[in-house]
Amino acid sequence: MKVFHYHFGKDGGAERFFVHLINALSRRGVEQAAIIRPNRIWRREIDPNIRITESHFRNLSLDRILLPRSVSLTARREKPDALMAWAQRASELMPNYKGCIKISRLGDYPTNLSYFKNTDILVCNTPGIGEHIRRIGWKRGVEVISNFTDTERVAPIDRKSLDTPEGVPVVMSMGRFVPRKRFALLTEAVAKLPGVFLWLAGDGEEMENVRKRAADLGVTDRVRFLGWQKDTRPYVAAADVFVMPSSHEPLGNVILEAWAQEKPVVSSRSEGPVWFMRNGENGLLVDIDDTDGFSRAIERLINDRQLADRIAVGGREALMEQFSEEAVANAYLDLFKRKP
Template identity: 30%
Template sequence: MRILIVTHVVRKNDGQGRVNYEIVLAALAAGHSVTLLAAGAAPELVQHPRVCFVPIGESRLPGKLAQYQMFAWRCGAWIRSHRQEFDVIHVNGFIAWARADINAAHFVHDGWYHCGFYPFRLLRSFYDAYQVIYTLLNIGCEKWAFRHAEVIVPVSHTVAAEVRALGIAPAQLQVIHNGVDVDEFAPGTPERTRFGLPSAPFMLLFAGDLRMSRKNLDTVLHALVHTSANVHLAVAGILHNSPYPALAASLGLTERVHFTDMVMDMPALMRSVDAFVFPSRYEPMGLVLLEALAAGLPVITVRTAGGAEVISPRSGIVLDDPNDAVALAAAIERLASDPEYAHRLGQAAREVAGTLSWQAMAERYLSLYEQVHARRTAQSLPAGCATASVEL
């Protein structure tokens, strides 16, 4: 097949970019050719003889609103000029003013806007007004993009529900969960000293953007107050402009909360802790959650975190209310006080991750490509040709 993938970047160290990176690798391994319409792509892909990289330069217009619209206009114009050269056109959300065969929905702005935890208000400040306008414009653009795609691929059932809320027919949706590197993220020898963590306590890990309230570190800290002193928390994320070190100090948790700042070697950090806590107030599909499962960590999360849907009581603890610090504390204590139970959850978590490898994810996308291509080919044949070919 001749495949066109349209996105901003295709590389390993980017969430959506990694998804597309793995799809490209699988497509090349299967003998297909791939064209990448993007602002950037990994050098090892660009150098491949069956990859054509068409760079779309970043606009110099001020603000993301104008820049994204210019990017989408340029991509749309290129697709319309080259559409007949491809068997499958795969876009990601609103990325181009053009029709597509497949649209992968990684994030739905309408879901974020109506989730109940949207932090911005139109009349509060200029910054808030800009963010609201930016979100509303994206809602409109995403509706257009989804309505101009044959198949929409939400990355979780949480995202699928948000897409359906836009009026998209369920028959158009096919959920494909994001993947995880089950070899890179795997149980192994702890390295607590390397990360400045004490060796004795039961160590939880929280990882995420420490400047965003939706990640919900505040509830984790309030829950920690209600747990035994043997329970500590490692917090991985950029500390600049984060309010959480001050909150931890005000709660008397300075000795029990260990801020590591940005960690580049997350697999090693995950091998160094006992459990992962992820009560995000809103999450389409958290890659870090899948990484924790692959690392064999017992996971405590909440239903508002996309990805929680893959966790059963056998492989983790899923709470109903992301703001219930008491319930979160009880779940933490259960893990900390029962090492055998925590170990069983971790083993089952690793098994779940095995079904969500990058290879498994990429193969699901390729299978969908083949279905779409076969359907388009059948539709283009004269009447009776498809039947004749089957009879042969």
């Protein structure tokens, strides 16, 4: 089986899943090629057997003119079993090729369906996205296939490496530093909890604002900025509570990563988490932008070890039942076998 991917994402949860999936498919013997944005940190994590081409595919780049023709010729010459575009921008590159199934994968709610003119099936990672695209007029195929993450539990890092004392409560979050991730709000929530440390992994344009917020609140001595980490698992494993405070989160890959390390999770009531989380069973849910609510939920888990343990176990059970590599990879393999 041969599959070609088009992916122009930056650095975040969607990119982590892209790497997880193509590597899982490679382990199952799928021949793959991918066109990705240049200079991605995560490129080195991709199986070396997967052919990688780098391109910006920007409006004012030469590739915007040359790449569509190249992609179309390559499909006709190599005759793949499936073409897969990741999100809207990459879907613009999908050639009008009739020889295989053409799939666009969505991890968010599109507002414009014109990107998908050459797409046969939209794969949505939550039912909510599938319902949304039907409401706005999509008439072709829809499938819901969610994400998975590495479920191996790993040893925690030494907290001393992050200038964090042993024995203090540590809250962790991670993702791209953009406003909707609400890392500034989480910093405010942790600031209300004396003695609690906050670790934030990731990078992006909002980082300086979050640093300034920590300074304004007088908690720079309790906040650690970890930057982009190739492997976040040892950091998650060393934390006590994981928090996802986003105002908008179609799924929430980072929750799955926290569950893999059997950590109790606090999440906003954003779109993805309200689908797969059960309040009090596999996590604690807080209203979006409720700073005090996040403080109270974190404090509950720190002070009630029984509750924290029960929620952590519930999260890992949900991960293994709903978001396993085997189920997700097999669903994609079945999809790739379909005819257009």
